[in-house]
Amino acid sequence: EAGVVQSPRYKIIEKKQPVAFWCNPISGHNTLYWYLQNLGQGPELLIRYENEEAVDDSQLPKDRFSAERLKGVDSTLKIQPAELGDSAVYLCASSLGYRGLNTGELFFGEGSRLTVL
Amino acid sequence: RKEVEQDPGPFNVPEGATVAFNCTYSNSASQSFFWYRQDCRKEPKLLMSVYSSGNEDGRFTAQLNRASQYISLLIRDSKLSDSATYLCVVYNYGQNFVFGPGTRLSVLP
Numbered sequence: 001e002a003g004v005v006q007s008p009r010y011k012i013i014e015k016k017q018p019v020a021f022w023c024n025p026i027s028g029h030n031t032l033y034w035y036l037q038n039l040g041q042g043p044e045l046l047i048r049y050e051n052e053e054a055v056d057d058s059q060l061p062k063d064r065f066s067a068e069r070l071k072g073v074d075s076t077l078k079i080q081p082a083e084l085g086d087s088a089v090y091l092c093a094s095s096l097g098y099r100g101l102n103t104g105e106l107f108f109g110e111g112s113r114l115t116v117l
Numbered sequence: 118r119k120e121v122e123q124d125p126g127p128f129n130v131p132e133g134a135t136v137a138f139n140c141t142y143s144n145s146a147s148q149s150f151f152w153y154r155q156d157c158r159k160e161p162k163l164l165m166s167v168y169s170s171g172n173e174d175g176r177f178t179a180q181l182n183r184a185s186q187y188i189s190l191l192i193r194d195s196k197l198s199d200s201a202t203y204l205c206v207v208y209n210y211g212q213n214f215v216f217g218p219g220t221r222l223s224v225l226p
């Protein structure tokens with residue numbers, strides 16, 4: 001069975017340019033997460049979806065970041081415009097769970113490494 | 118104060134050594150606890166869940182002290198392949214998985 005798939009794996013852009021990351025979770029996983037991970041730090045949540053509903057986007061910088069999961073399956077995270085400080089790894093994860101009940105295991109994709117010049 | 122804190126590391130230990138990692142969390146309502154492992158430039162993967170009574174998986178032992186809001190991971194007989202970053206993770210029902218900053222372990226030959 002395929003795991004969480006993310007693309008692109010690497011992206012280098014100049015500041016003020018837009019960038020988008022795509023994630024396809026494990027089939028049947030209704031909960032999807034986008035995390036940001038800086039070097040030497042743990043992942044930090046940006047947004048969590050249950051099906052197509054964004055149930056927690058409190059940590060998403062909404063002035064430049066947006067996300068969608070229109071059909072409750074795959075998801076896109078967009079940054080526009082990108083800033084130097086956005087250089088990081090963007091991790092997508094999925095899990096089985098609904099309305100707060102969760103199996104307790106997150107399955108991560110390999111991540112999208114963004115470099116902003 | 119961060120919600121989940123860990124030993125800053127890095128830990129450099131010889132093969133065969135026993136090493137312990139500590140983690141504290143600030144939300145007393147936290148209900149589930151985990152250790153994840155992250156290899157260099159790879160994604161985090163679940164190592165083990167942490168149960169109130171403590172639990173063991175081969176060379177790995179996890180302990181939870183709810184009163185002190187403290188979690189530990191003990192690795193016995195360290196192998197070169199144990200070299201990685203170990204992430205303490207706390208989950209609150211209806212909320213999110215919160216990751217600590219991680220503790221890096223290097224097992225030396």
